[in-house]
Each structure stands twice: as structure tokens, then as C-alpha cells.
Amino acid sequence: MADRLPPVGYANGILTEKLARRCQSLLSVDVSQIAQAQAIDRCQQLTNIKFELMSVPESFPTECFDLIVLSEVGYYWSWEDLRKAQCLIVDRLESQGHLLLVHWTADRGILSLTGDEVHDNFLKLMPDKLRRIKSLTEDKYRLDLFEKI
Numbered sequence: 001m002a003d004r005l006p007p008v009g010y011a012n013g014i015l016t017e018k019l020a021r022r023c024q025s026l027l028s029v030d031v032s033q034i035a036q037a038q039a040i041d042r043c044q045q046l047t048n049i050k051f052e053l054m055s056v057p058e059s060f061p062t063e064c065f066d067l068i069v070l071s072e073v074g075y076y077w078s079w080e081d082l083r084k085a086q087c088l089i090v091d092r093l094e095s096q097g098h099l100l101l102v103h104w105t106a107d108r109g110i111l112s113l114t115g116d117e118v119h120d121n122f123l124k125l126m127p128d129k130l131r132r133i134k135s136l137t138e139d140k141y142r143l144d145l146f147e148k149i
Helices: 014-020 033-042 079-092 115-125
Strands: 002-005 023-030 049-053 065-071 093-104 130-137 141-148
Touching: 014 023, 014 033, 014 065, 023 033, 033 049, 065 079, 079 093, 079 115, 093 115, 115 130, 115 141
Parallel strands: 002 023, 002 065, 023 049, 065 093
Antiparallel strands: 093 141, 130 141
């Protein structure tokens, strides 16, 4: 069970609610006021969640975490923003902390990057800082779990 974690981009709070039941404290970060209001409403009975409006990577929490979840967000970033976010995420991850990436893997379409490009670049740019310990690729999504070295 995680002690403290920030999910980034948690929209209407479905996953936030599930994660909050498995950790001591949780920081839910989203750029959308509407999505965050929905998450707050969904999770109002849970007292271990703090909500912050934040546009990652321009802003990032200052505390360190034992788990960071990046779900359905990375492919909206530019390459430069992805690199900034990678550095911030790894910097704020505690030693032996975990990073969970989950992204849709369909064609780029209107997105800046594909889910595969996001995941592959964490592997490529952080080989001395992150070790992949689990990977799952399905027809429409990809999940990678990393541990900070």
C-alpha cells in the first residue's frame, strides 16, 4: 500500500477514488477545474485526498512520493514538456519508489505523441534512474511500472 502518491490527470475521479482506498494520503492533480470538481464530488467521503489544479510540467508538487501515476496525460505534451515532466517525476520519486504509466496506444490523431512514444521515452531517457519491473500491452492501451534505482 502506498503512503503518498500524486495521480496526474485524474479527470472525474474514478481512479482517484480507487487509489485513495489503498493509500494513506493522495494528491490528485489535474489541469481542468471541471474534471477536478467532478473528482471532488465523487471522493467527498474520503478524507485522505488533497486536490490541486496544476498544469504539469509547468508546475509540479514539491513533496516526494513513493508512487506517481501518470495516466492518459503524456501524449498531450510536446517532446520538450515530456522531457521536463520526466525529470520532475524522477526527482520527486523517493528511492525505490514506483512510477506507473498508463496510456492509450491508438494512432496519434490530434495528439502530440503516442502512448508508446511516451513509455518508450521513459525507458530511453531514464535507464540509469528507472528500472522497468512490469509491462503490459493490450490492443488499445499500455501499462508500464518502473522502480526508481
